[in-house]
Amino acid sequence: MKIRFIACFLLLTILAATTSCQKNHYKVNTSSIKVKIEIKRLEKDLFSLNPNEVIPMVPSLKKKYGGFLQLFSLVINTGDIDETSFGDLLLRFCSDKQNNDVYALTMKKFPDIKPIEVELQGAFSHYLYYFPGRKIPAVFTCITGFNNSIIAGDSLLGIGLDRYLGADCEYYPRLSIYKYISARMTPENIVPDCMYGWGASEWNYSALKYPVDNVLTEIIHNGKLKYFEKCMLPETADEIIFGFTPGQMKFCRNNESQMWQYLVENNLLFKSDQLTIRKLTGEAPFTSYFTKESPGQAAIWLGFRIIELYMMRNPGIKMEDMIKNTDVQGILEKAKYSPQ
Numbered sequence: 001m002k003i004r005f006i007a008c009f010l011l012l013t014i015l016a017a018t019t020s021c022q023k024n025h026y027k028v029n030t031s032s033i034k035v036k037i038e039i040k041r042l043e044k045d046l047f048s049l050n051p052n053e054v055i056p057m058v059p060s061l062k063k064k065y066g067g068f069l070q071l072f073s074l075v076i077n078t079g080d081i082d083e084t085s086f087g088d089l090l091l092r093f094c095s096d097k098q099n100n101d102v103y104a105l106t107m108k109k110f111p112d113i114k115p116i117e118v119e120l121q122g123a124f125s126h127y128l129y130y131f132p133g134r135k136i137p138a139v140f141t142c143i144t145g146f147n148n149s150i151i152a153g154d155s156l157l158g159i160g161l162d163r164y165l166g167a168d169c170e171y172y173p174r175l176s177i178y179k180y181i182s183a184r185m186t187p188e189n190i191v192p193d194c195m196y197g198w199g200a201s202e203w204n205y206s207a208l209k210y211p212v213d214n215v216l217t218e219i220i221h222n223g224k225l226k227y228f229e230k231c232m233l234p235e236t237a238d239e240i241i242f243g244f245t246p247g248q249m250k251f252c253r254n255n256e257s258q259m260w261q262y263l264v265e266n267n268l269l270f271k272s273d274q275l276t277i278r279k280l281t282g283e284a285p286f287t288s289y290f291t292k293e294s295p296g297q298a299a300i301w302l303g304f305r306i307i308e309l310y311m312m313r314n315p316g317i318k319m320e321d322m323i324k325n326t327d328v329q330g331i332l333e334k335a336k337y338s339p340q
Contacts, residue, residue, distance in 0.1 A: 026230060030128075035122075035136060037124065039120075040140050040141075041141050042142040043103055043141060043142050045057075045061065046093075046142075047099075047103040051091060055087035058090065062081060067154065067155075067156055071151050075148045075160075076144055076147065093145070102143055106143055106161045106165065109161070109187070110161055116187075120139060120191055124232075126232045126234070130231060130318075131320060137198065139157045140157070141160075142161070143160060144160040145162070146162055150193050150197035153201070159190055167184075180284075183245075184243045189243075191233065192229060195228070195229045199229060203323050205218075210328065213277075214277070215269050215271050217328050218280075218281050219302060219303030220303050222281060222297075224307050226241060226242065226300060242295070248293070248294065252294070252298055257339040260337075263280075263289075263302075268289065284296030286298075306331065306335045307322070
């Protein structure tokens with residue numbers, strides 16, 4: 001009995017140490033890193049104007065918003081901001097009744113964006129911890145006619161607040177936005193989406209020039225971005241990071257080995273046709289290769305788990321080197337990924 005007790009005690013100690021190790025992997029000390037983010041609200045500057053003021057204000061808007069105004073203009077389809085037609089097209093956007101109704105709803109939902117600024121400051125302090133010397137983007141809010149959630153450009157980050165009005169927003173069903181997508185169109189998803197969008201912009205899939213485009217490469221790349229997002233927001237629940245319900249998150253954790261085994265046994269990892277890739281990595285209510293209890297993009301979670309283990313088991317590797325590493329097979333081998 002004594003031997004069994006000692007064995008159990010040792011097992012519990014090991015499990016506790018492992019759990020503690022995993023829990024603390026993402027926690028780093030950023031107390032000495034100061035980040036100041038002041039969000040400029042383009043939607044307020046646009047929709048608080050009288051219609052006859054919009055065109056005369058274009059030069060001032062260009063000066064205040066710089067490159068972001070051009071990105072915003074492309075999103076709402078008003079063209080080049082230096083074209084003479086831009087003022088008229090912008091006036092049409094600002095005069096649209098639905099856009100004004102959405103603006104009123106947006107202001108009611110987001111009268112104060114200080115909480116977003118504070119959360120972004122925390123996220124970007126982690127960014128500077130992992131990437132010292134990098135530039136923090138200027139951040140803006142806007143409404144885009146429901147076109148874009150996040151707009152990322154060179155040193156610019158825009159938030160389409162009309163895409164975060166809450167899962168029960170009356171406009172989303174009218175726009176035929178599926179419930180499994182609108183469930184994530186909530187204020188708490190803004191900063192996680194910002195960090196994922198910023199990472200995807202900084203390390204664009206095409207720009208990294210992976211040797212092969214297949215399922216494994218796609219899930220590894222997206223796994224890198226999710227790992228980046230998790231490191232930027234270590235206190236954020238995994239359900240928010242991955243956009244899963246608690247039940248879907250539980251499914252992934254309980255069925256990790258079965259999902260991986262299915263991909264391996266059915267030779268799906270090296271499939272390069274876009275239909276297979278989309279089925280495993282695209283937006284969907286569930287992953288059709290698995291079960292209806294699985295979330296869409298469950299394979300991306302597997303990619304994240306590979307990257308997580310790769311970084312845990314190779315602590316000397318810097319995050320940027322990991323992200324830029326295009327040797328997908330080498331990453332898989334060094335992760336020693338073999339879920340049980």
